[in-house]
Amino acid sequence: MSLARVSDVVATSVSARRSRAIAPTSGRRPWTFYVLAILFTLYLLALYGPMACIYILSLQDLRGGLVFPIKGLSLHWFVDLFTQVRTGDVQGSFERSFKLALVVTVLTVVVSFLAGLGFRKRFAGDTVVFYMMIGSLVAPGLVLGIGVGLIFNAVGIDASLFTSALGAQLSWTLPFGVLVMFAVMSRFDHAWEEAARDLGASPWQTIRLVVIPVLAPGIVAVALFGFTLSYDEFARTLQTAGSLNTLPLEIWSMTLNITSPALYALGTVTTIVSFLVIGASLGTIAFMQKRREARAPGQQGGAA
């Protein structure tokens, strides 16, 4: 069920799912537990360890290099990043990436939500749309980017951030958004919609007062996907951004030219932004779940 389930699981975090104990929930653990626990720990170490290394190395002073041991402790490279011209237009590209990601997020949420509603019922040609979406997800990003460039060229429009790059990024974020919506909606109880209709709600009222509030945590998850996928997008943006760089494009040109810890400082800064966005999203989802549980004690918690 792909990454869509991430949000799904987030959304149902509080509600207990089926029991997952392979054997009785108590008693001695089998030897496989210990082997797999070690494997899992090593996986987490490999996942976070290297990232931690570059955060530490970005805090070196002027003498710092690309490898350990760390030399000094200062914010030199962060200052360097935002003041030196030779490292490129970091601040400008960051602002552009952020704005573009916001626009992509809003469009991803709206379009994915509508498509999610649409796919709940079969209609003629739905399979075509579905596989078009999957195709957009698996197609090589750089090739699509070139194709977008060719189309814009043929039509006579200049490639720019908020036209070609925006569209190219949407061709990547929307399939993810819709997949997340599928996961979220598979847990949506149609009885609530019918109840609203029976009570005389118009279709719009049903969506606004029933569907959106119930699906709210899932919609936040879609927004998280939309923002982070756009903010870090590289392959599709490379040929469609026009003359102005986004942050990942800036990082890419730095990886090829810069051999100072400034590169790591940039990595630290952009990861902090990502973590803030992830934290805010997961926090919002948890807050919504808590509030819902507080409001409706005794009822099932994670309907969304």
Added chain:
Amino acid sequence: MAQSAAFKRNLAGWAYVAPLVVVLIPFFVLPLIAVVAASFFETDGFGGLFPAFNLDNYTEILTSGLTFNLYYETIKFTVLTWFFSLLIGFFVAYFLVFHVRNQLLALGLFLLCTVPFWTSNIIRMISWIPLLGKEGLVNEALLKLGLIDQPLEFLLFSSFAVVVAYVHQLTIFMIVPIFNAMGRIDKRVVEAALDAGASRFDIMRLIIVPLSKSGIALGSIFVISIVMGDFFVVKVMSGGGSASVVGAFYENISVLQYPTAAASAVLLTIILVITVGLIIRFVDIRKEITR
């Protein structure tokens, strides 16, 4: 009457997906058609494209030994990455679903695995440099332990580094769908098998793996399509030692050889479609995703 009801349902469906289609047609369908068209065109070598039906671009790439090498390298990385990410992803998911008894803990650990997915891939890739370099942590540690006399050269800027970076980035694409598929396995089936005297290996072979097949298929589609469509990791992590199909495509574009690049992109897309198609033959992903 029934016909008009069906018509209304279709209309409503299309109205909901219309915005999606409005984005996908100009930014997925048309670009793909443009690339296919460009693969038959002629060029003046300065970026100008002239409509034609020219198969030279295909004969050029199909007869070149370079093409064979590119595909060999790309497929090698794809297979290696697929194998290791599947191996790690499967057992990580299996551990979380069947061995962690506390639900909330399992979920927390699962989220911990997914967080890096929402951060920059490029940064996660370059974060291997201080570890794997000639003076990196791994070499330093091995030297100190006396296991080696001189730094291992193959750790960074090598095929090894490429596979490490890919597996690091993509294992999450295996973990999530497999975790999800395993989460749906009824534990009573496993307990029944245990009661009937099945061994641990039998349970894995006859229950867990078959019932996780849909997750494995979905994860494989993600990993294979991403590795085959990538050029960045190979370019940076191989240190120029290896090339990739999309990397060569990029080089061709930068010297304005659009038709040759397009022909190679079409070839890659065909291989990708066949691979994904073969996987889909075994698993109805639409049913799997929407259920």
